[in-house]
Amino acid sequence: MIEIExxxxxxxxxxLLIAVTILLCIYRAVVGPGVFNVVAAxxxxxxxxIALLVxxxxxxxRPMFFDIALLYAMxxxxxxxxxxxxxxxxxxxxx
Amino acid sequence: MxxxxxxxxxxxxxxxxxxxxxxxxxxxxxxxxxxxxxxxDTLGVGLVILGLLIYHLFYYSDSLLVCVKLFFLILFxxxxxxxxxxxxxxxxxxxxxxxxxxxxxRR
Amino acid sequence: MTENEGKGFRMILTFCVMxxxxxxxxxxxxxLHLTAGVLCSLIVAVISHDLLVVGKRNKTIVRSFRVLMYIxxxxxxxxxxNLDVAYRVLxxxxxxxxxxxxxxxxLRSDFALVTLANSITLTPGTITIGIKNGRFWVHAxxxxxxxxxxxDGTMQQKVAxxxxxx
Numbered sequence: 201m202i203e204i205e206x207x208x209x210x211x212x213x214x215x216l217l218i219a220v221t222i223l224l225c226i227y228r229a230v231v232g233p234g235v236f237n238v239v240a241a242x243x244x245x246x247x248x249x250i251a252l253l254v255x256x257x258x259x260x261x262r263p264m265f266f267d268i269a270l271l272y273a274m275x276x277x278x279x280x281x282x283x284x285x286x287x288x289x290x291x292x293x294x295x
Numbered sequence: 296m297x298x299x300x301x302x303x304x305x306x307x308x309x310x311x312x313x314x315x316x317x318x319x320x321x322x323x324x325x326x327x328x329x330x331x332x333x334x335x336d337t338l339g340v341g342l343v344i345l346g347l348l349i350y351h352l353f354y355y356s357d358s359l360l361v362c363v364k365l366f367f368l369i370l371f372x373x374x375x376x377x378x379x380x381x382x383x384x385x386x387x388x389x390x391x392x393x394x395x396x397x398x399x400x401r402r
Numbered sequence: 403m404t405e406n407e408g409k410g411f412r413m414i415l416t417f418c419v420m421x422x423x424x425x426x427x428x429x430x431x432x433x434l435h436l437t438a439g440v441l442c443s444l445i446v447a448v449i450s451h452d453l454l455v456v457g458k459r460n461k462t463i464v465r466s467f468r469v470l471m472y473i474x475x476x477x478x479x480x481x482x483x484n485l486d487v488a489y490r491v492l493x494x495x496x497x498x499x500x501x502x503x504x505x506x507x508x509l510r511s512d513f514a515l516v517t518l519a520n521s522i523t524l525t526p527g528t529i530t531i532g533i534k535n536g537r538f539w540v541h542a543x544x545x546x547x548x549x550x551x552x553x554d555g556t557m558q559q560k561v562a563x564x565x566x567x568x
Contacts, residue, residue, distance in 0.1 A: 239383060240332060243332075243379055250344075250368070254368070277371075314491050332410060384530070396497045
């Protein structure tokens with residue numbers, strides 16, 4: 201039982217550190233010259249959020265968060281792909 | 296013993312996430328920034344989830360399906376993150392974002 | 403003829419993979435969830451049987467084993483790549499000298515090209531920019547990682563071995 205409390209504190213610390221890295225990336229997402237830097241930074245923030253979601257699932261002991269993390273991974277990937285395609289061609293559905 | 300392994304993996308993962316974030320801030324142009332994020336984020340997030348997977352394996356050994364779920368999450372990240380990086384690189388190269396050469400201004 | 407030859411096999415394999423994945427994700431084994439899973443997997447298998455499994459029966463299974471053997475070496479390369487990036491990021495002078503290189507490979511199938519492109523992105527100092535007919539455009543962060551691809555070519559050799567496309 202004591203160990204689980206110890207792990208809760210470790211997870212809280214790791215989650216806060218990941219949040220700090222997200223803050224660092226937000227600088228690039230806001231300032232970053234050009235739209236490509238912004239999209240890259242947003243993709244990075246999304247990837248870090250997956251780890252944060254799984255950590256939250258363990259911190260609050262809610263297994264539901266793992267499903268949310270899986271869904272978020274897929275949405276982040278598809279969003280980046282579609283944004284890259286749009287920036288490349290100027291339209292999403294080209295035929 | 297187990298605590299040491301889990302904490303070591305988690306700290307390594309967070310270290311790589313920090314390296315990725317600092318690279319995103321420090322590198323001079325878009326392409327080199329993606330070098331930092333494309334590699335470090337993949338391994339960093341993978342290591343963080345791997346640490347939690349090891350923790351789950353020993354402390355909640357009655358629900359092993361979650362372990363498989365986390366394993367699939369790691370696998371998906373290792374496939375999807377390089378692909379997203381490649382898509383962004385290709386879009387930038389096709390639209391004519393010039394690569395940074397040694398001696399240029401930062402941008 | 404070759405179109406229809408492996409169709410049933412591909413459909414069955416896609417159905418099995420999708421249903422296993424459903425079981426893993428749901429984790430509930432009562433009648434309602436199992437029926438819904440069978441229905442969804444069937445629909446996916448009928449619509450997109452040509453996406454997951456490509457090619458003939460024997461080669462597919464042999465190839466998947468060879469690709470599994472390739473993964474540990476790739477994981478070690480990923481660790482090396484991260485240490486390389488950490489060195490370049492944290493070094494005060496940032497020892498980078500970006501350049502773009504091109505090289506040809508003998509690979510043609512989609513899976514082999516995707517594997518090689520993702521491997522290049524995850525290994526030290528290189529990222530794939532474009533692929534066309536087995537020709538690769540690669541952005542390298544310095545001279546040495548670029549030469550590891552153009553001169554040495556260990557990775558192309560390993561991927562070609564894994565997919566049996568020499």
